[in-house]
Amino acid sequence: MADMSKKKKISYAVNLAIVIILYCLLSLLISQGLIDSYLSDILTMVCINVILAVSLNLVTGLLGQLVLGHAGFMLVGAYAAALFTLHSGLPLSVAFPIGLLAGGVVAALFGIIIGVPALRLKGDYLAIITLGFGEIIRVIANNLTITNGAKGLYGIQSLNSRHDLTAMFSYVFFIAVFVIFVSFTFGTSRHGRAVIAIREDEIAAEASGINTTYYKLLAFILAAFFAGVAGGLYAHQIGIIDPSKFDFNRSTEILVMVVLGGMGSITGSIISATVLTILPEALRGFSSYRMLLYSIVLICVMLFRPTGLLGRSEFSLKKTYEKLMSKRGNKSAAGKGD
């Protein structure tokens, strides 16, 4: 990393430090019982939802296409992972990571199957067809014997045990960090730039030599893969797979997280996924109003702040620091890009 500027190195180091400190703090609290299982379950769900939101952001934010069946990929991954750990005969500590990988791969395969025909369509039609596929996946799952039909799968083992309360949390935390990392590095690589170009102007992107079909599919598959992994994590966290929980409402919840946080902003997705996981728990009494409130949030965000909380930019400690510093001086911030 010799040719990275000093600023970037400091930036990386700070980010890494924050991640490690956060992890050590939380896992310590969990293992000592200061964070009880209810709270640690919430933290685990936060991480899972972060993975889902950040992955959806790759398609909705980076590529700029509305895709409505994200929960379908989650479901597929959940089944693949759970079936593997249930039937592989391997000890859980080995089967679990392999199962997660399997979940991601299977979801990615579905991503290809659905993406190849669907991504040829524009905006509205793409949204409808992905919605349709999400529903079809759920209906099929409801009717297959291998997935135990509408009853779903149960008896899925959690990695946690009386001796190790932090196992699941560790997995979800670091996978979430990994997904965030990949999302960021992908977005700033040449492939990410190509995807952004398609979002900005597909015709101009083609004219600039970009194979738009390939890159649309790439973003789509990447998102599907991570949704599948999230599904596998979810299955092992909750212990059962109930297909009715992976419906259009679930896809919408994830969409709300991405839209609220800002389509195209990774940190936006992280923040809103966290808030929108914790808030419904805190406001348990309003659960019957939840979807109603979500729909109002969607409409209001679109009407009044369509770019979401953070728009396309990322929250960065560096920029906040610079802004605070420059307020003392006379420097004007003139819309700097990347």
Next chain:
Amino acid sequence: MSVLETKNLGISFGGLQALEDVHFSIEEGEIIGLIGPNGAGKTTVFNLLTNVYVPTAGVIELEGSSIIGKKTYQITQNGIARTFQNIRLFKDASVINNVKIAMNSQMKYSVLAGIFRLPSYRREEKAVSQRAHELLQVFNLDKYAHDYARNLPYGQQRKLEIARALATNPKVLLLDEPAAGMNPTETKELMETISLIRDKFKISILLIEHDMNFVMGICEHIVVLDYGRIIAEGTAAEVRRNPKVIAAYLGGE
């Protein structure tokens, strides 16, 4: 062998013959102007050359091989780049990223290399960054490198679009009204820049323009289109005197 050649090129849209029997050829290093009244079909020619539309008749050959039926991005990778009549920049990307995006097909590092920042990523990104800055310098845009493209003044946006097209390393550059909306100073600067890039990058240029001083000033050869057909071609002096051309612009007797 000419760099780009069309023969008997035509397209009809549901009964309306938008272009008919269009033929021209561009040699290496030539700057050719494509002029004609509004609606003559000039941008349609560009769209045919880049497969935005598929011709219903005729032949298009780039360095001897047909490009009809090839996808737009393939045609770009094969060497034809274009700008658009209504600027189509990547607005929410930085100026330098607009250029880097166009260099994508010249980069080879894999998705994994990009994600994990492997040496091939760092090597190629460094090279591309340097090339992009150099290209921006040719157009005096380097000072805006990290600004959002949408924040550029209009004239600079037009230049950026040309820079982006150049970034694809084309053999032929199609410029659609590059001087539109520019004042005389900017226009003169653009003329010099276009001559410069033709000399420096050894490319051929086909440009559509309404500004006659601009066209007469830098085009060695001019093709005049009216109602989808070529009505005249020749040097600037020849075309200027041609009665058919005068009639087309002024509207007949």
Next chain:
Amino acid sequence: MEFFSQIINGLGIGSIYALVALGYSMVYGIVQLINFAHGDIIMVGAYMVFVFLVSLGIPIWFAVLGSILFCGIAGVVIERVAYHRLLVRDAPRISLLITAIGVSIFLQNLFQLLFGSDAKSMPRMFSFSPLQVGGLQITSSTILNIIVSVIMMAGLQLLVNKTKIGKAMRATSEDAGAAKLMGINTNTVIAFTFGIGSALASVGAVLYCNTYPQIKPTMGGLLGLKAFVAAVLGGIGSVPGAMLGGYILGVAESLTNAYISSNLTDAVVFGILIIVLLVKPTGVLGKNTREKV
């Protein structure tokens, strides 16, 4: 004979799809938006009839009229509140889609909270003895569906082709910018289109409840989706296309139900959507619009 009977049945249910599909088509024709919430207007229409008829005891014709009026107004209100700002600002497609989804979810959950999520029974509204034609027996609801929908569609054709507002609608569909320059108040035209579309959906809802007398807050989902498929099949943006698509879909569904399996009807509907979108997205009667480059 049985076969013809199924065809007639198909036309009957297809009429309802056609009426609802008209709303999708008209809105898409005028603002290029797939109004996700349109299917839920059917649900609103059905519940309003229920409220007027059953809860308030209003006589049948007034209940129906009331529901149509209510839905028409609701359509306009939704357009004003949720879509208008975005349309005026020329917002990106994705924003409009998200808002439309928001409205759809809002309606479903609102009515779920107001009326509970379980199904309610509707009384039989219009019934007369079935018709005997040759060996065929045609049910009253089928006759009613076909007649009403034909009348509605004829009325709509008259409206669009012979009235001033109809002309304004066609102009705005063709080129909203030019229409504005010609002095047409496109905002009014758009609101009016939403209103008419919703009113037609409400008529469809009444006919639907007459045929299948059960309502629940999620009923708009599947019915709306089928009507949407009908609109796409016929050519979205085209009024005769919506009719054609509706009838074809209705017949296809009826035949599948009778000769293949009733479990697969939904799958067939979906299959048709996928095939149309992949083969000819503009539908049977649709026009090919190219983006200007």
